[in-house]
Amino acid sequence: MSDIAALFLSAGKNIETVLDGETVHAKILHDVSLDGRYIEGWVYVTPTRVIVTLGDQVTKEMPITAAKSYKTLGLIGSGQLEADVDGTPIILARFNLRQMPLYANAVKFLNKVASGAETPFYTEVEERTCPKCGRIYPDESRICPACINRRQVVKRLMKMAFPHWKLIFVVTLLFWLRAGLNLINPQLFRIFIDEVVAPGQADVRLFVFYISLITLLGPVGQSVCDMTRSLVVTRLSAQLGQDLRNMVYCKLQALSLNYVSKRKTGDLMNRVNNDTGTIQSFIQQQLVSVINDGLMLIGIGTILFITNWQMALMVLVPAPLVMFIMRRAWSTFDRRYHRQWRLSDRTNSLLQDILSGMRVVKAFGQEKREIERFTRYSKRWADVTAANERFYNTFFPLLGFLMGTGSYLLLWRGGVEIWQGEMTLGGLVQYSTYAGMIWGPLRNFTFMPRWFSQAMTAAERVFEILDEHPDVDDKPNAKRVKIAGRVQLEHVYFGYRSYEPVLLDICVDVAEGEMIGLVGHSGAGKSTFINLVCRFYDPDEGRILIDGMDVRDIQQSDLRRQIGVVLQEPFLFSGSIYENIAYAKPDATASEIIRAAKIANAHDFIMRFRDGYDTKVGERGQRLSGGERQRISIARAILHDPRILILDEATASVDTETEQLIQDALAKLVKNRTTFAIAHRLSTLRNANRLFVFEKGKIVEMGTHEDLYNQGGIYRKLVDAQMDLFRMRETSLSAVKE
Amino acid sequence: MSTNLPDALAEYAEIVFLAPEKCKFSMTAGGFLALEYGEDKFPVVSAYRSFPLTLGDKYISIRDDKEKEIGIIVDLADFSSDQANLVRAELERRYFTPVVETVVKMKEEFGYIYWEVITDRGPRRFTSRGQHDSIVPVSDTRILILDVDGNRFDVPDVRLLDAKSAKLLESLM
Ligand SMILES: Nc1ncnc2c1ncn2[C@@H]1O[C@H](COP(=O)(O)OP(=O)(O)O)[C@@H](O)[C@H]1O
Numbered sequence: 001m002s003d004i005a006a007l008f009l010s011a012g013k014n015i016e017t018v019l020d021g022e023t024v025h026a027k028i029l030h031d032v033s034l035d036g037r038y039i040e041g042w043v044y045v046t047p048t049r050v051i052v053t054l055g056d057q058v059t060k061e062m063p064i065t066a067a068k069s070y071k072t073l074g075l076i077g078s079g080q081l082e083a084d085v086d087g088t089p090i091i092l093a094r095f096n097l098r099q100m101p102l103y104a105n106a107v108k109f110l111n112k113v114a115s116g117a118e119t120p121f122y123t124e125v126e127e128r129t130c131p132k133c134g135r136i137y138p139d140e141s142r143i144c145p146a147c148i149n150r151r152q153v154v155k156r157l158m159k160m161a162f163p164h165w166k167l168i169f170v171v172t173l174l175f176w177l178r179a180g181l182n183l184i185n186p187q188l189f190r191i192f193i194d195e196v197v198a199p200g201q202a203d204v205r206l207f208v209f210y211i212s213l214i215t216l217l218g219p220v221g222q223s224v225c226d227m228t229r230s231l232v233v234t235r236l237s238a239q240l241g242q243d244l245r246n247m248v249y250c251k252l253q254a255l256s257l258n259y260v261s262k263r264k265t266g267d268l269m270n271r272v273n274n275d276t277g278t279i280q281s282f283i284q285q286q287l288v289s290v291i292n293d294g295l296m297l298i299g300i301g302t303i304l305f306i307t308n309w310q311m312a313l314m315v316l317v318p319a320p321l322v323m324f325i326m327r328r329a330w331s332t333f334d335r336r337y338h339r340q341w342r343l344s345d346r347t348n349s350l351l352q353d354i355l356s357g358m359r360v361v362k363a364f365g366q367e368k369r370e371i372e373r374f375t376r377y378s379k380r381w382a383d384v385t386a387a388n389e390r391f392y393n394t395f396f397p398l399l400g401f402l403m404g405t406g407s408y409l410l411l412w413r414g415g416v417e418i419w420q421g422e423m424t425l426g427g428l429v430q431y432s433t434y435a436g437m438i439w440g441p442l443r444n445f446t447f448m449p450r451w452f453s454q455a456m457t458a459a460e461r462v463f464e465i466l467d468e469h470p471d472v473d474d475k476p477n478a479k480r481v482k483i484a485g486r487v488q489l490e491h492v493y494f495g496y497r498s499y500e501p502v503l504l505d506i507c508v509d510v511a512e513g514e515m516i517g518l519v520g521h522s523g524a525g526k527s528t529f530i531n532l533v534c535r536f537y538d539p540d541e542g543r544i545l546i547d548g549m550d551v552r553d554i555q556q557s558d559l560r561r562q563i564g565v566v567l568q569e570p571f572l573f574s575g576s577i578y579e580n581i582a583y584a585k586p587d588a589t590a591s592e593i594i595r596a597a598k599i600a601n602a603h604d605f606i607m608r609f610r611d612g613y614d615t616k617v618g619e620r621g622q623r624l625s626g627g628e629r630q631r632i633s634i635a636r637a638i639l640h641d642p643r644i645l646i647l648d649e650a651t652a653s654v655d656t657e658t659e660q661l662i663q664d665a666l667a668k669l670v671k672n673r674t675t676f677a678i679a680h681r682l683s684t685l686r687n688a689n690r691l692f693v694f695e696k697g698k699i700v701e702m703g704t705h706e707d708l709y710n711q712g713g714i715y716r717k718l719v720d721a722q723m724d725l726f727r728m729r730e731t732s733l734s735a736v737k738e
Numbered sequence: 739m740s741t742n743l744p745d746a747l748a749e750y751a752e753i754v755f756l757a758p759e760k761c762k763f764s765m766t767a768g769g770f771l772a773l774e775y776g777e778d779k780f781p782v783v784s785a786y787r788s789f790p791l792t793l794g795d796k797y798i799s800i801r802d803d804k805e806k807e808i809g810i811i812v813d814l815a816d817f818s819s820d821q822a823n824l825v826r827a828e829l830e831r832r833y834f835t836p837v838v839e840t841v842v843k844m845k846e847e848f849g850y851i852y853w854e855v856i857t858d859r860g861p862r863r864f865t866s867r868g869q870h871d872s873i874v875p876v877s878d879t880r881i882l883i884l885d886v887d888g889n890r891f892d893v894p895d896v897r898l899l900d901a902k903s904a905k906l907l908e909s910l911m
Pocket residue numbers: 261496497502520521522523524525526527528529
């Protein structure tokens with residue numbers, strides 16, 4: 001108790017006084033009080049002390065070594081920093097989840113000091129706020145949508161577009177042509193009205209000539225021009241989109257598993273597909289229309305003002321109002337249509353749920369309830385859709401009327417000018433045609449900033465991936481080596497997140513050709529051990545050696561080529577069985593494939609399929625049982641002929657009979673290779689040379705089955721527990737039989 | 739305790755329901771909850787809600803420091819008010835969910851929503867991902883708002899908000 005009371009000795013003093021000039025490693029916000037109010041307090045970490053304040057008043061102070069250990073605890077909606085003082089846990093500070101990584105990082109340091117490490121150093125972690133505007137980065141990226149350097153992004157996009165300059169040139173030409181055609185037509189109309197069909201004129205040849213010309217340059221020319229242009233632009237943007245997608249995809253392949261698994265698959269898929277798609281459609285539609293509209297606005301504006309500036313002003317009277325309304329209406333539209341879209345989405349997924357769960361629905365006799373549920377959703381969807389239609393159909397005619405007001409003013413003024421002889425009839429027609437053409441471009445310009453910023457954000461998110469540096473990277477002098485198979489781990493520490501250690505101080509030395517069984521409760525770190533050997537991740541501390549060489553000095557592709565993996569959930573690609581077996585060795589001959597399949601005990605079931613080895617598997621293909629998939633993946637590993645073999649729960653999801661077949665296949669595969677096998681059923685590890693027993697990230701026992709069993713430690717307990725389970729099943733089975 | 743499970747299965751559902759008169763909760767110097775249950779002493783326990791969204795104070799699982807269940811409290815209302823308050827404080831700590839009283843500002847920008855709210859714990863600014871990921875409808879009138887870090891904010895009844903806040907939220911629902 002006295003230890004805890006000592007915590008509060010400096011309470012109430014000013015932080016500067018208590019710090020007394022000591023270096024501060026970190027000052028971390030703690031913004032939730034112990035009784036759950038928002039406050040502004042800080043946790044100071046110095047080389048020797050932890051000090052907690054409220055504002056600048058100290059509330060707690062302790063020497064780091066006063067506690068045995070420190071930890072962070074993530075709760076729902078908040079987290080806390082705890083210290084263990086003589087077996088009594090104490091809450092030092094609470095904070096909102098944003099601060100979690102900062103605290104976790106501090107805890108690493110605190111624990112090093114508390115455990116008496118020699119030279120503890122404090123590693124900084126970055127905050128997740130934009131240094132420019134202080135906005136929080138909205139996602140895992142480090143992109144602040146408000147502070148993107150747009151010019152930089154545009155420059156980079158242009159650089160990417162450069163190889164396609166020929167197409168771009170054609171597109172530009174077509175733009176000028178299209179704008180020219182647009183502008184020339186009203187001109188022709190004026191001449192036609194004023195000179196060709198004016199009273200007293202009856203030149204039939206001129207008449208026919210003008211009509212043909214107007215048709216040719218008008219509807220015909222414009223359509224041809226539009227068609228060619230959209231063909232060319234589509235091709236251009238498709239090529240650009242594909243370039244981008246390929247670049248992102250290649251980069252993702254190069255990045256480590258750590259990077260990929262840290263992000264949500266959805267987020268990455270988004271970047272590969274949606275973001276590149278956004279950029280593509282921006283180029284294809286919006287950019288095109290902007291260039292076009294810009295040219296048109298300049299052209300028409302100039303003509304209108306030069307011909308008659310008073311009338312030009314009249315046309316533009318409603319413009320500001322119209323643009324204002326359109327901008328405001330946009331968000332309403334967006335919201336309304338989004339809602340409609342979401343309801344339709346929900347109705348659809350409900351339907352899908354019900355259809356795919358039909359057997360369950362029927363089995364429990366719940367048809368009526370499901371019908372009611374569906375009807376409710378579908379009615380809401382219908383209601384919202386109808387309301388939106390009503391909105392749409394009132395809004396646009398009204399807007400049209402508003403835009404039209406300029407033209408009425410124009411008619412009035414133009415009529416007067418004709419009477420006064422200052423304007424011809426053709427002149428007025430020409431003028432009002434031009435005036436009508438101004439609204440489309442104006443409207444598009446209202447939406448432009450939004451489109452632009454969407455595209456820029458998408459581009460930036462894509463570039464972020466492209467700029468990412470792989471954290472499991474090949475060293476420039478990484479070597480290609482032929483592996484014999486000795487594997488050593490020296491004081492390896494690792495955690496998927498830096499603040500949650502999963503493996504602690506792992507030291508092992510595995511001889512070439514040895515078979516090692518990894519056992520332990522689920523979550524103990526067995527698969528993680530294997531991930532490190534495959535170098536899907538690099539250890540946080542310590543080294544992994546293969547044949548005495550640091551794995552970081554071996555080229556990754558070379559390393560993986562010599563490691564074979566058979567997992568619990570074998571992954572088969574969409575394609576034929578043949579392709580799946582040959583995956584790691586595409587140039588394998590047919591007889592090699594069949595031999596591999598035979599060794600894997602897969603040949604016979606493959607031959608039972610109508611299409612034999614050409615049978616399609618994967619998402620749309622033949623349905624295979626777990627055991628069949630497993631044997632195909634074993635055949636793949638056999639063909640791969642790795643020096644180091646990894647079996648992670650390879651037989652966990654198959655029935656006992658198939659298990660025998662697979663065990664049998666694996667026994668052949670294991671010969672003469674360094675093997676790491678994880679198996680739930682311990683009996684399958686009997687023929688391992690040694691067993692490593694994992695518990696909470698540490699290897700706690702090591703030795704042969706007999707040794708460990710006789711030792712009577714954790715392994716013994718695991719084995720006995722399984723035996724009990726087995727016996728229980730046997731007896732309950734016989735009970736059922738009787 | 740009566741359950742609706744068929745009687746033949748009852749023996750398999752070994753739920754320990756904590757008897758209020760046998761429980762003695764207290765607060766440790768370190769800020770944790772401790773429990774004396776009859777003869778047994780647990781220096782540190784934690785409380786978990788079984789139905790955090792629907793039955794807040796009912797069916798609370800009390801677990802020891804190894805997260806092993808000691809038993810379930812059927813309803814906190816059966817406890818004396820000091821005892822219930824100790825457990826409530828512990829629940830409060832685990833499920834830190836400020837209640838939004840006023841939405842001062844809500845700006846949707848670049849696909850993210852920047853919020854400024856006043857909660858029962860004080861004012862707060864936060865950022866949430868687009869509306870689909872950040873608004874969790876709990877019932878027709880209740881929503882949870884999740885920010886980008888996983889912090890939670892509760893709006894127990896949208897209808898009880900002032901007009902301006904309701905309108906801002908409405909636009910997301
Ligand atoms: N990709 C991952 N990201 C974060 N944590 C992980 C990941 N994979 C495993 N873990 C965590 O690491 C611990 C060890 O997991 P694992 O090595 O898969 O255990 P085992 O294979 O022994 O069952 C577990 O607590 C698990 O939750």
